[in-house]
Amino acid sequence: MRLLGTLHDPADQARAVTAAGVTLSRHELLGRAAALAGELDGVPMAAVHAEPGLPTVIAVTAGLLAGVPVVPVPPDAGELERAHVLRDSGAAVMLSDDPSAAGGSGLPVVPVTRPGHGSVPAEPAAEQPALVLYTSGTTGPPKGVVLSRAAIAADLDALAEAWRWTAADTLVHGLPLYHVHGLVLGVLGALRTGSPLVHTGRPAPEAYAAAGGTLYFGVPTVWSRVCAAPDAARALRGARLLVSGSAPLPVPVFDELVTLTGQAPVERYGMTETLITVSTRADGDRRPGHVGVPVAGVQTRLTDDAGEPLPADGTTIGNLQVRGATLFDGYLQPDGSTAAPLSDGWYATGDVATIGPDGWHRIVGRASTDLIKTGGYRVGAGEVEDALLLHPAVREAAVVGTPHPDLGEQVTAYVVADGRPAAEELVAFVAGKLAAHKRPRVVHIVADLPRNAMGKVQKTRLR
Numbered sequence: 001m002r003l004l005g006t007l008h009d010p011a012d013q014a015r016a017v018t019a020a021g022v023t024l025s026r027h028e029l030l031g032r033a034a035a036l037a038g039e040l041d042g043v044p045m046a047a048v049h050a051e052p053g054l055p056t057v058i059a060v061t062a063g064l065l066a067g068v069p070v071v072p073v074p075p076d077a078g079e080l081e082r083a084h085v086l087r088d089s090g091a092a093v094m095l096s097d098d099p100s101a102a103g104g105s106g107l108p109v110v111p112v113t114r115p116g117h118g119s120v121p122a123e124p125a126a127e128q129p130a131l132v133l134y135t136s137g138t139t140g141p142p143k144g145v146v147l148s149r150a151a152i153a154a155d156l157d158a159l160a161e162a163w164r165w166t167a168a169d170t171l172v173h174g175l176p177l178y179h180v181h182g183l184v185l186g187v188l189g190a191l192r193t194g195s196p197l198v199h200t201g202r203p204a205p206e207a208y209a210a211a212g213g214t215l216y217f218g219v220p221t222v223w224s225r226v227c228a229a230p231d232a233a234r235a236l237r238g239a240r241l242l243v244s245g246s247a248p249l250p251v252p253v254f255d256e257l258v259t260l261t262g263q264a265p266v267e268r269y270g271m272t273e274t275l276i277t278v279s280t281r282a283d284g285d286r287r288p289g290h291v292g293v294p295v296a297g298v299q300t301r302l303t304d305d306a307g308e309p310l311p312a313d314g315t316t317i318g319n320l321q322v323r324g325a326t327l328f329d330g331y332l333q334p335d336g337s338t339a340a341p342l343s344d345g346w347y348a349t350g351d352v353a354t355i356g357p358d359g360w361h362r363i364v365g366r367a368s369t370d371l372i373k374t375g376g377y378r379v380g381a382g383e384v385e386d387a388l389l390l391h392p393a394v395r396e397a398a399v400v401g402t403p404h405p406d407l408g409e410q411v412t413a414y415v416v417a418d419g420r421p422a423a424e425e426l427v428a429f430v431a432g433k434l435a436a437h438k439r440p441r442v443v444h445i446v447a448d449l450p451r452n453a454m455g456k457v458q459k460t461r462l463r
């Protein structure tokens with residue numbers, strides 16, 4: 001199965017992929033990726049130092065061409081996080097032009113940029129794993145989400161249909177290249193549909209305005225910053241589609257985008273484990289506060305806490321479950337197998353929603369307080385608590401998300417500690433262990449944590 005679409009289209013010579021200001025034709029990109037793919041024979045899993053530039057695009061493409069699953073590693077991952085991802089995934093090499101990219105892991109670093117132009121090999125079978133994306137759970141270190149080539153292809157085709165996304169579009173975004181949004185939709189989507197791609201390095205409003213695209217991706221924080229830069233926002237008037245996802249788009253930001261850009265954003269909902277399952281359509285309604293209808297090949301339903309189905313009447317709030325072709329294979333297990341927590345094919349998203357009689361979904365919130373969404377990043381409270389507890393002065397830690405006007409939620413820590421360490425010291429300590437966005441923004445040093453009779457921390461009382 002060709003995950004990357006047609007590879008020998010004469011138009012490839014002209015279709016550009018730009019990142020960090022460097023442009024390659026699609027033809028050149030595939031040639032370089034093929035040259036690297038030729039070096040990956042026998043590699044069971046390849047890590048990629050996923051900095052926001054063309055080497056990441058080439059390295060991920062090379063893995064896909066070679067049939068080697070790729071695990072993208074956040075470039076700012078702290079030592080603890082990087083070591084966990086590299087060990088847990090079983091990556092045998094690190095693909096990067098930066099010789100120090102493997103950190104202290106001892107993995108051989110294979111340079112991405114190499115002379116020559118490889119010939120594009122036959123791609124492997126659809127059910128083979130393509131990517132392993134690490135994402136936070138409520139407790140413990142991040143888990144490896146195994147996504148097959150078939151799931152990715154099904155999702156990209158469903159989104160192309162819903163958004164009328166074709167090679168005539170130019171996609172622009174500046175999202176990180178190690179999550180579903182920036183990497184699967186933002187890179188593989190462009191390669192599969194054939195649309196030229198401009199990656200702006202960071203998702204700054206001015207860079208979006210200057211890129212002259214037709215299709216723009218952003219998390220709500222990006223769209224809120226675009227609205228705060230009205231000249232940049234007005235420059236997007238000529239775009240065909242502005243797409244928001246990864247976190248709830250506040251209604252005022254939706255309204256402001258309409259005023260400034262002349263168009264209502266398309267909202268879509270998804271998860272690392274399920275890819276994008278629900279979306280507004282390019283040719284349909286756009287309703288603030290709503291994420292649309294299931295994409296092709298996906299079914300959804302609401303259940304109560306006992307798992308019994310609830311009505312789709314637009315008012316009943318229930319646990320959202322999804323089923324279909326876009327779901328992951330499961331979480332990577334220590335023996336290399338995968339285990340998907342599915343029941344009759346249904347995956348419980350952990351999100352709470354309503355579904356209208358017309359099929360329109362509204363995401364109301366999350367069932368657990370232990371998953372935080374900050375700037376569109378998913379942060380597990382447990383992982384941050386575990387990092388804080390490694391600090392010698394910290395005796396107890398509880399982490400929650402609290403409202404933040406720009407980021408949606410911010411990571412907020414309540415800490416019981418000996419000798420009152422400075423908040424900045426604890427923040428810097430976490431930053432050394434985990435990726436930057438997992439750092440607490442607010443630290444409260446408290447005498448004790450509120451606990452119930454069982455001794456469990458009552459996080460709702462903290463919030």
Ligand code: MLC
Binds near residue numbers: 245270271427439442
């Ligand atoms: C951050 N900073 C701190 C801090 N935390 N400083 C002190 N203490 C802390 N605790 C610093 C940052 O390092 C930065 O510094 C500055 O403060 C501003 O940080 P910020 O406000 O977080 O902004 P920024 O770095 O600009 O990031 C915002 C953002 C980013 C929107 C660009 O959050 C982002 O890229 N989000 C996208 C996440 C994403 O792709 N999610 C998709 C998941 S997939 P400096 O010096 O660096 O400026 C998914 C599925 C789906 O969800 O549905 O798509």
Ligand code: AMP
Binds near residue numbers: 249268269273291373
């Ligand atoms: P992640 O695993 O990082 O992919 O995050 C997935 C989570 O992001 C979902 O479970 C939701 O809580 C949230 N999310 C994604 N898209 C939306 C959206 N459009 N509206 C509200 N929440 C969203």
